[in-house]
Amino acid sequence: MSIVFYEAPMSSATPVSWALAELEVPHERVRFDLAAGDQRKPEFLKINPNGKVPTLVVDGTPLFEALAIMIWLGDRYGVERGMWPKGDAAERLQALSWSTWGYVSFGSAVQRLAYATSERVEPELRSEGQAKLARQDTDALLTVLDGRLADARWILRQAFSLTDLIVASVVWYGTMVGIALDPYPNVKAWLERCCDRPQFKRSTAG
Numbered sequence: 001m002s003i004v005f006y007e008a009p010m011s012s013a014t015p016v017s018w019a020l021a022e023l024e025v026p027h028e029r030v031r032f033d034l035a036a037g038d039q040r041k042p043e044f045l046k047i048n049p050n051g052k053v054p055t056l057v058v059d060g061t062p063l064f065e066a067l068a069i070m071i072w073l074g075d076r077y078g079v080e081r082g083m084w085p086k087g088d089a090a091e092r093l094q095a096l097s098w099s100t101w102g103y104v105s106f107g108s109a110v111q112r113l114a115y116a117t118s119e120r121v122e123p124e125l126r127s128e129g130q131a132k133l134a135r136q137d138t139d140a141l142l143t144v145l146d147g148r149l150a151d152a153r154w155i156l157r158q159a160f161s162l163t164d165l166i167v168a169s170v171v172w173y174g175t176m177v178g179i180a181l182d183p184y185p186n187v188k189a190w191l192e193r194c195c196d197r198p199q200f201k202r203s204t205a206g
């Protein structure tokens with residue numbers, strides 16, 4: 001199988017880079033300079049018309065959106081590596097639920113917080129009110145995750161899995177936009193365990 005991975009350092013492609021490393025997936029890498037506009041070149045827009053990384057090309061077929069890529073990697077490589085549950089197993093339903101929870105429910109609240117507070121956003125577009133609402137949502141969601149991790153080291157209980165990687169990637173991003181994990185000791189300890197993995201360290205080293 002031929003896999004080409006279009007990526008950029010410290011971007012939405014970083015979790016995919018981490019997943020490829022954990023799953024030991026052979027692939028070719030194309031590193032983009034986003035500031036230089038590599039992602040807007042016509043030849044890349046034919047592959048991903050959104051002009052975004054991460055993007056994979058699998059045997060000539062484009063696959064974009066980080067969550068879709070990681071679920072596919074789970075099905076294709078994670079099952080045989082023991083990092084993604086297969087078929088109709090109860091654990092697979094949990095894996096899909098928590099992975100989507102991470103990218104869609106928690107991820108959208110984190111993104112709203114980033115837009116409301118980031119110094120990269122023009123001051124007149126920032127909003128204390130929107131930041132407050134986003135924080136209410138991230139607080140509620142982190143309370144749920146903290147409960148899930150109260151009696152287990154990993155989200156699917158037995159061992160580190162792609163589900164931890166997917167959710168941890170978004171929680172880690174959340175810490176970078178100002179979410180403090182002290183009120184959620186189980187989440188804090190779990191994120192430290194995830195980020196302690198050599199594959200994470202290599203993927204975030206630049």
Ligand SMILES: N[C@@H](CCC(=O)N[C@@H](CS)C(=O)NCC(=O)O)C(=O)O
Pocket residue numbers: 011012013034039051052053054064065066067
């Ligand atoms: N929802 C997309 C987000 C992808 C995304 O926003 N990628 C950014 C890098 S963090 C990008 O490629 N930006 C380039 C641009 O917008 O020109 C995913 O999860 O894959």
